[in-house]
Amino acid sequence: MTGPVTLQDVADHAGVSRATASLVLRETGRVSKQTRQRVSEAMSTLGYVYNRGAASLRTQTANTIGVVVTHIASPFFGEVIHGLETGLTASGYLPLLVNTEDDPARQHDAIRKLREHQVAGLAVVPATGTSAALIDELRAWKMEHVLVSRYLKDVNAPYVGADDVVGGRLAATHLLETHGCETLAYLGGLPAILSRTDRTDGVREALLRHGFDASALTDMPGEVSGSGGLELGERLIASGPLPDGIICHSDSVAFGLYRALRIHGLGNDTRVIGYDNIGGAALWEPPLTSVATQGEALGRRAARMLLERIKEPGTPKSIDKTIPELAVRQSCGCP
Amino acid sequence: MTGPVTLQDVADHAGVSRATASLVLRETGRVSKQTRQRVSEAMSTLGYVYNRGAASLRTQTANTIGVVVTHIASPFFGEVIHGLETGLTASGYLPLLVNTEDDPARQHDAIRKLREHQVAGLAVVPATGTSAALIDELRAWKMEHVLVSRYLKDVNAPYVGADDVVGGRLAATHLLETHGCETLAYLGGLPAILSRTDRTDGVREALLRHGFDASALTDMPGEVSGSGGLELGERLIASGPLPDGIICHSDSVAFGLYRALRIHGLGNDTRVIGYDNIGGAALWEPPLTSVATQGEALGRRAARMLLERIKEPGTPKSIDKTIPELAVRQSCGCP
DNA sequence: GAAAGTTGATCAATCGATCTAGCAATAATG
């Protein structure tokens, strides 16, 4: 009597067997119109609620996906999470979200927990310092996964992100060609993040191509945040004459840099380019020119890739690097 | 042989019964040191993974919590989600995250889905236009819940948020007393959001107390976003002389307003106060004075309240409104 | 030395669905 309404109750009420009720539920198999009707009625009059847990136990497949993120509240990852959620729920999956604070130990624990929850797959923004062993583990566990926005050294795992070399080159080229810059700086991002080295590689490549020495680049790693950008900006200003153009590892960093520049009265003379083109960058003063990585679309693609491999385990692993575009506004000096 | 390693396999390998292995697993009951040891070894050598789904089926209690949010990627809710995640995982729960885009229909579907997942409870930022019926349903379903950041008319549901009347009063009082403003505007936020009317009530209250008429307040509802703020700012500017002080429904709105002011060369003369005090507000130009609602702490408190009621179903429902404080910076005209 | 208590482990039922195999009735085929 007490306890939740089960499929058995529905079946009894409709005068059929549990199995038949199940068939109706899943809209599969051969069931006559009348029975289908009766069972449906029974379901709604009894207030039946499908128990996905029980079904998962039997079918050995959950419809939850673990989403492991380094900075849950950052604007860029907010967009990525948004995209992931959209893509997953559209296919009937639900994201189990965990935050690692960019700490590999927490990431490790989080993934263990998600595994106990029988998630069907994992979308991971790997924490800085994650070793290749993580992917080996996931493979050994036969747990489908996709890396998002950051990849790992010497690891051939499914990946969705933007092409960082191109992104760096794009930003640098614009500053060099359109604005005649001769010296550049790259601000923010921890050195261990591969996408960072890719981007600086792209920048250097552009410099060389335009006849400059690699020493024309001031490379300042640092925290990826507004306050990080502020601090880096202060250091850059203190260290002598500013480079002609500054590329920031993220829009947040650029935001902090803006502040540093303003504090020192260096407002509108300096050419700044951000990265990720988060919503709102157009509203800044001056509006921020930024390399558009399209976080939300990226999240959606990650969801799609993951679900594809879950449905069709044979699907070959792919590396999906979108070619970023430069959202040109005024912070770079364009009118 | 194939398939996952089960507790049975562990038990066999350790030469004990399934039941004993379960006791070891849960570190409960009477098990001798030696057996405990043997079972633990068996677990690690076999690579056993706890199946929470199966356990939940038996115990009738999942350890997931549904988190239903209107704007998954907004900076403020990002902080709230961060706090929720922290609070939940600290107690061994995991959040199942869904986004409603502020649409009651999607919210309805989302909650049904979460129910099928047997979530132990629900933390909800109700979509604009959510009816009281939602809470009635949740009660009828005996599903623990807590409303976060927004509450509903005529509904006595557990709630965690900031005191909006106080927030509005705080902002208005500061503008009136410290800066001698005589006319105010409240920008952004849909009229149906109760926290909005509370805030404007607080503002009006402050106006009256200082001898002004309620007509001293220009009340402009609108979308809660940067572009919304930009549009509202444009309209406000077009509608005649600016009020002495402008209070925005969120920092994002204030951000858009900044842009509108800059476009019209009204930069630093206008006194602006934002709402929520999101991280980064200190970096704006000028640094934004904002009513601090502390999204992250709010999320943590919501998690705590919900889990308390789940563990101790008798716990009386409570309304937890923190008293916000004004984070005073320069946008209001303070030095 | 018999009764009572404690310790360590096991048995079997159970949670709520899915799914294979199979059964009865009806329809189609030669």
Place this chain on the structure above:
DNA sequence: CATTATTGCTAGATCGATTGATCAACTTTC
């Protein structure tokens, strides 16, 4: 009319854990 398909439904095993009832062996107590 006998045979074969097809349709509509059901019985019962199963997924991997938890749990109340039970039990054997060993201590303690009188």
